[in-house]
Amino acid sequence: MLLYWIDPGAQSNSFQQIKGNDSSGQIQLSIADVKGRLLYQNTEYVLGNTKRIPLSDLPALRPGVFIAKIVSGNQHSAVTFVISDP
Secondary structure, eight states, X not given: OOEEEEOOBSTXXXXXXXXXXXXXXXXXXXXXXXXXXXXXXXXXXXOOTTOEEEGGGSOOOOSEEEEEEEEETTEEEEEEEEEOOO
């Protein structure tokens, strides 16, 4: 089972993966807007020991609603999240 959550708010917050990544810590991450347009994709993202993906490391996202998809090994998960004004 792949579980993660996103702290709501400004883009300075982060994804937190809490279970399910393979031992390499490598994941596939994609972010799309609610119309399905792919805004970001990284097929070789390596998580550090904190299991966090800082949103501040990603291209700037305007305030709005987004869908993040994470793939780790054969596990898949998606979550909708909101970026608010700073």
